[in-house]
Amino acid sequence: MSAELEMKMAQMAARFAARAGEHEAALRAAIAAEDREAMASQAHRLAGIAGMFGQPQIGEAAAHLEDLAEAGEDYLGAAELLSALLRDLET
Template sequence: MSAELEIRMAQMAARFAARAGEHEAALRAAVAADDREAIASQAHRLAGIAGMFGQSEIGEAAAWLEEVVKIDGDYLAASELLSALLRGLET
């Protein structure tokens, strides 16, 4: 990977971490509204991008949440895990 690309990826990873609170707030709002479509959408988005920025644990938690929602399961534990991981990026 070129130095320029590494710098750009690091900048994008920093922006992802800086926006973790926004992602977490959107997730909490969707959960509070029991909006399964919005929960699945937010989880899908996070599952797709988190790993690219070195946040594989967030990506895995997001994929788990998306799957639980898709099978019409009880998603509260999965959403709490993902929320906690996102909050951990803010510190």
């Protein structure tokens, strides 16, 4: 990977981390509204991008939450884990 590409990826990873609070707020809103579709959508976005920016735990937690929300299963534990990982990323 070229130095320029590495720098660009690092910048994008920093932006992802800086926006973790926005992602967490959207997730919380979906949980509060018991909106499985919004929750699955938010989780899907996070699952798709987190790993690219060096956050595989967030990606895995998001993919798991998406699966649970879409299957109609209990998602609260998975949502709490993803929320905590996003909060940790902010600090």
